[in-house]
Amino acid sequence: MIASTFTLSIVLILTLRLFQWLAAYQEAVVDFIWCRSHATKLQTLTVKRKELHREQQSVSAQDQYARWTKLNRQISQLDTEITNVTSQLVKQRQSGIQVLSRLRLLLFTIPLTVLKFWKGKLPVFSLPSDLFPHMLKGIMSQGWAAAALGPIRYVLKGPVQVTEMHIETTVCLAIWLWALTRVIDTTEFVVRNLCN
Amino acid sequence: MDLTVERNLHSLITSTTHKWIFVGGKGGVGKTTSSCSIAIQMALAQPNKQFLLISTDPAHNLSDAFGEKFGKDARKVTGMDNLSCMEIDPSAALKDMNDMAVAQNNQSEGLGDLLQGGALADLTGSIPGIDEALSFMEVMKHIKRQEEGEGERFDTVIFDTAPTGHTLRFLQLPQTLSQLLDKFGEIAGKFGPMLNSLAGGAQNMDIMGKMNELKGNVEKIKQQFTDPDLTTFVCVCISEFLSLYETERLIQELISYDMDVNSIIVNQLLFAEYDNEHNCRRCQARWKMQKKYLDQIDELYEDFHVVKMPLCAGEIRGLKNLKKFSQFLDKEYNPESDNKVIYELEEQN
Numbered sequence: 249m250i251a252s253t254f255t256l257s258i259v260l261i262l263t264l265r266l267f268q269w270l271a272a273y274q275e276a277v278v279d280f281i282w283c284r285s286h287a288t289k290l291q292t293l294t295v296k297r298k299e300l301h302r303e304q305q306s307v308s309a310q311d312q313y314a315r316w317t318k319l320n321r322q323i324s325q326l327d328t329e330i331t332n333v334t335s336q337l338v339k340q341r342q343s344g345i346q347v348l349s350r351l352r353l354l355l356f357t358i359p360l361t362v363l364k365f366w367k368g369k370l371p372v373f374s375l376p377s378d379l380f381p382h383m384l385k386g387i388m389s390q391g392w393a394a395a396a397l398g399p400i401r402y403v404l405k406g407p408v409q410v411t412e413m414h415i416e417t418t419v420c421l422a423i424w425l426w427a428l429t430r431v432i433d434t435t436e437f438v439v440r441n442l443c444n
Numbered sequence: 445m446d447l448t449v450e451r452n453l454h455s456l457i458t459s460t461t462h463k464w465i466f467v468g469g470k471g472g473v474g475k476t477t478s479s480c481s482i483a484i485q486m487a488l489a490q491p492n493k494q495f496l497l498i499s500t501d502p503a504h505n506l507s508d509a510f511g512e513k514f515g516k517d518a519r520k521v522t523g524m525d526n527l528s529c530m531e532i533d534p535s536a537a538l539k540d541m542n543d544m545a546v547a548q549n550n551q552s553e554g555l556g557d558l559l560q561g562g563a564l565a566d567l568t569g570s571i572p573g574i575d576e577a578l579s580f581m582e583v584m585k586h587i588k589r590q591e592e593g594e595g596e597r598f599d600t601v602i603f604d605t606a607p608t609g610h611t612l613r614f615l616q617l618p619q620t621l622s623q624l625l626d627k628f629g630e631i632a633g634k635f636g637p638m639l640n641s642l643a644g645g646a647q648n649m650d651i652m653g654k655m656n657e658l659k660g661n662v663e664k665i666k667q668q669f670t671d672p673d674l675t676t677f678v679c680v681c682i683s684e685f686l687s688l689y690e691t692e693r694l695i696q697e698l699i700s701y702d703m704d705v706n707s708i709i710v711n712q713l714l715f716a717e718y719d720n721e722h723n724c725r726r727c728q729a730r731w732k733m734q735k736k737y738l739d740q741i742d743e744l745y746e747d748f749h750v751v752k753m754p755l756c757a758g759e760i761r762g763l764k765n766l767k768k769f770s771q772f773l774d775k776e777y778n779p780e781s782d783n784k785v786i787y788e789l790e791e792q793n
Binding site for chain 2 (some may be wrong): 309311312313314317318321324352383
């Protein structure tokens with residue numbers, strides 16, 4: 249149970265981080281899934297317009313006015329179609345991005361948040377007890393809430409005489425996930441700076 | 445079955461359904477002469493009906509064309525019982541009303557009410573078509589006033605439009621206003637009456653209401669103007685490249701407004717090869733150029749009534765000359781048999 253929760257939370261964090269790194273390619277994914285037909289149509293129309301424009305440039309407007317004007321009419325019509333298809337493409341793309349965002353929210357962000365709240369206090373591993381100050385031990389075993397609730401407990405119960413019974417301090421899932429996220433952030437920062 | 449379209453305006457001249465006829469084109473192509481000719485022929489063909497020829501061009505020419513003075517009030521043409529003329533500058537009238545509204549800041553009826561102390565005038569610069577819409581509605585009101593004053597209705601109104609600007613651009617206004625009003629509706633829905641109280645005073649700046657009213661009025665006009673039995677647009681041009689290019693643009697613009705346009709008058713044609721009186725090298729060269737474009741026109745506008753009118757020896761002024769000239773709108777000009785008419789048109793004193 250602990251192992252599966254632990255594994256699941258790591259997978260969720262890493263996947264979300266992967267999505268973040270691949271955000272640059274999000275539009276390409278959206279275009280591929282949602283916008284292919286419109287993009288193809290737009291390309292066809294643009295190519296056709298270029299051909300007509302080239303043909304029109306080769307015709308003298310004064311010597312072949314009728315032919316030039318007919319080409320002009322076709323080009324105007326194509327311009328209208330291109331504008332329509334472009335606006336449809338933009339709408340499709342926005343719709344696709346919205347769907348992807350919602351999927352990400354439903355499949356990864358919400359489950360991770362629920363997990364943090366529901367299983368946040370689940371101990372995932374232990375450390376020797378004398379490594380950290382007493383206050384930190386509380387945070388590590390119970391999460392950040394312990395830091396917020398500490399002063400209230402002190403007011404209500406007064407100073408507590410600590411009797412060390414444990415030789416190990418547990419690290420809860422919430423703190424572990426926080427630590428993992430911080431490590432990934434720091435590593436990313438260092439790599440980016442080195443590359444630049 | 446002969447599917448060739450007639451090369452005259454006989455069907456329009458004898459039409460009993462048309463109520464609005466617009467005559468338009470760029471400057472110097474013979475627009476006023478054409479609009480006067482159409483009005484005269486219609487009045488002659490249908491003596492029991494009343495016709496009004498109205499010029500909305502700030503540089504009025506109707507008085508010059510007929511050789512008598514016309515003004516803002518409709519007046520019958522001397523020699524015609526059923527044709528009246530009127531010259532109105534709608535933009536000047538609109539400006540006067542706007543200045544009045546700003547000065548008095550009073551709600552007057554109709555257009556003054558619409559102008560809301562000049563507030564709506566601030567919008568006219570930003571929304572395409574509002575200027576033209578307000579101008580046009582001023583014209584329509586003026587016509588209505590004439591009908592009430594004289595006690596007789598005009599069965600058909602012929603508009604001699606201005607060569608500059610987009611007379612009928614306001615036909616796109618309902619669409620523009622719908623989008624604008626949707627946006628306004630969103631804002632008003634969020635802020636509610638706060639907007640009205642911010643405006644202050646007893647006179648509510650109900651811009652949205654006024655814009656809705658304007659949109660409604662324009663939609664009513666548009667219904668009539670997009671009915672091909674009621675309204676048509678006659679394009680006037682000459683047989684030269686730039687004029688034809690402008691005509692093409694005008695026709696495409698009118699089609700985008702769903703306006704019926706199926707007639708083109710090509711003026712100032714030389715027909716040099718049939719002219720026995722005068723046949724110089726220059727005229728031959730020009731006629732050759734005109735013929736080249738005429739063939740192109742025939743090819744481009746094969747389902748239009750393309751009426752070919754001759755270049756006459758003098759200016760076509762006065763009712764007598766206009767009658768002689770306008771007959772070729774009804775029955776097409778034959779350069780071989782009708783040639784002498786060109787030289788018969790006398791100069792009006």
